[in-house]
Amino acid sequence: MSKSITFKVNPGGSLKGEARVPGDKSVSHRSIMLGSLAEGVTRVKGFLEAEDALATLQAFRDMGVEIEGPVNGELTIHGVGKHGLKAPEKELYLGNSGTSMRLLSGLLAGQAFDAVLTGDKSLSGRPMKRVTEPLKTMGAEIKTTEKGTAPLRITGKDGQLNGIDYTMPMASAQVKSCLLLAGMYAQGDTSVTEPAPTRDHTERMLAGFNYPVKKEGNKVTINADGKLTACEIDVPSDISSAAFFLVGASIAPGSDLLLKHVGINPTRTGVIDILKLMGARIEVLNERIVGGEPVADLHVTHSRLNGIDIPEELVPLAIDEFPVLFVAAACAEGQTRLSGAEELRVKESDRIQVMADGLKILGVDAEPTPDGMLIQGGKPIGGGTVESHGDHRIAMAFSIAGLKAHAPITILDCLNVNTSFPEFKDLVKRLGLDISVAEA
Numbered sequence: 001m002s003k004s005i006t007f008k009v010n011p012g013g014s015l016k017g018e019a020r021v022p023g024d025k026s027v028s029h030r031s032i033m034l035g036s037l038a039e040g041v042t043r044v045k046g047f048l049e050a051e052d053a054l055a056t057l058q059a060f061r062d063m064g065v066e067i068e069g070p071v072n073g074e075l076t077i078h079g080v081g082k083h084g085l086k087a088p089e090k091e092l093y094l095g096n097s098g099t100s101m102r103l104l105s106g107l108l109a110g111q112a113f114d115a116v117l118t119g120d121k122s123l124s125g126r127p128m129k130r131v132t133e134p135l136k137t138m139g140a141e142i143k144t145t146e147k148g149t150a151p152l153r154i155t156g157k158d159g160q161l162n163g164i165d166y167t168m169p170m171a172s173a174q175v176k177s178c179l180l181l182a183g184m185y186a187q188g189d190t191s192v193t194e195p196a197p198t199r200d201h202t203e204r205m206l207a208g209f210n211y212p213v214k215k216e217g218n219k220v221t222i223n224a225d226g227k228l229t230a231c232e233i234d235v236p237s238d239i240s241s242a243a244f245f246l247v248g249a250s251i252a253p254g255s256d257l258l259l260k261h262v263g264i265n266p267t268r269t270g271v272i273d274i275l276k277l278m279g280a281r282i283e284v285l286n287e288r289i290v291g292g293e294p295v296a297d298l299h300v301t302h303s304r305l306n307g308i309d310i311p312e313e314l315v316p317l318a319i320d321e322f323p324v325l326f327v328a329a330a331c332a333e334g335q336t337r338l339s340g341a342e343e344l345r346v347k348e349s350d351r352i353q354v355m356a357d358g359l360k361i362l363g364v365d366a367e368p369t370p371d372g373m374l375i376q377g378g379k380p381i382g383g384g385t386v387e388s389h390g391d392h393r394i395a396m397a398f399s400i401a402g403l404k405a406h407a408p409i410t411i412l413d414c415l416n417v418n419t420s421f422p423e424f425k426d427l428v429k430r431l432g433l434d435i436s437v438a439e440a
């Protein structure tokens with residue numbers, strides 16, 4: 001029986017102190033995938049011990065990879081080499097994780113065995129044709145439901161995939177990474193061109209494992225000629241988790257927070273740029289490179305925010321941060337307009353509709369549009385009961401809204417916070433939010 005969890009947030013407070021949020025989810029997924037395919041033993045530090053990354057870990061155990069840990073975020077992966085995975089005895093269940101399913105579809109298309117990928121209700125409703133169509137052009141055999149959704153039934157085409165030169169119709173790091181992983185098993189070059197820059201953790205980590213990958217402008221190219229050599233991976237803290245605190249400290253008077261060791265890869269820092277355009281006070285301190293990824297400490301204090309038109313080029317660079325950025329917009333003076341963000345409609349929930357519905361319940365003037373939202377901010381935020389629709393980022397975003405609300409906020413269906421940030425409620429409470437959890 002799955003339990004249900006409700007967050008109850010009392011209004012007001014500020015966020016103060018120092019924190020290190022958990023490891024980056026995107027980097028954690030990729031550390032398991034590439035570590036498993038490498039030759040030798042890969043050691044990972046800072047791994048995200050949350051359901052999504054653990055689903056990827058379990059999938060590789062199910063394909064015969066010996067992985068020790070995680071213990072305090074540390075893993076030891078005994079790589080089996082590019083051709084060493086074994087046929088799983090059962091379906092690979094990937095829970096709520098779009099990244100696991102889309103990246104694995106590419107990786108498994110060229111194996112010497114068949115596999116079936118399944119997920120929870122939310123993941124089973126998300127579009128998979130964006131990966132299965134280009135993979136089929138490469139010669140892959142993958143069956144979806146009629147709607148183009150999971151389960152994905154993959155017939156391994158060992159040695160029979162061909163490279164392609166593919167221009168993505170949407171800016172998606174998952175599609176790009178899926179095709180690059182398939183390209184490691186294809187004859188000839190596989191090139192992926194992106195319409196706008198997206199997170200490049202796959203490319204960086206491939207280079208870290210010494211696998212040749214070429215980048216020219218917005219085109220990335222790979223082929224099957226390389227091999228992965230085991231390495232050490234230090235996963236930075238997830239800027240997508242830090243985002244809740246960046247917004248919380250910006251909107252709550254008296255806040256002063258230091259967030260340590262946050263990944264500031266330029267393909268992920270849209271949230272900092274957008275908040276700064278709104279007038280946020282965020283200092284990027286102690287910048288350094290850790291295991292091929294830029295990292296810094298972020299110091300954020302309260303400031304007055306103004307509404308803005310969010311530049312469209314920043315959208316893919318902040319794609320997971322919009323639920324909480326909508327809360328920032330609700331607290332900012334004047335109008336904030338988001339456009340060019342239709343991808344938000346196909347995440348764990350329809351993040352445009354679900355946020356607009358919840359903000360309206362709290363008395364915020366929020367109008368959804370097909371590809372974004374219009375928010376008239378600066379008026380008092382009220383209390384009420386909102387639905388997270390089982391989407392972790394919605395649950396955490398409405399919790400942060402409590403800092404500026406005038407009455408308690410109850411958020412239903414919050415169990416899925418465990419997919420990316422199981423420590424959220426304890427950490428945000430320690431830093432100053434009056435949050436409690438009720439289980440049913």
Ligand SMILES: O=C(O)C1=C[C@@H](OP(=O)(O)O)[C@@H](O)[C@H](O)C1
Nearest residue numbers: 026099171172173174175319320
């Ligand atoms: O590649 C990744 O790790 C991710 C890419 C993004 O998805 P899209 O590629 O669908 O934009 C993002 O929303 C997701 O949380 C993680």
Ligand SMILES: C=C(OP(=O)(O)O)C(=O)O
Nearest residue numbers: 096097098099320347348
């Ligand atoms: C969209 C997300 O993840 P995924 O696509 O991996 O489910 C997210 O974490 O916000």
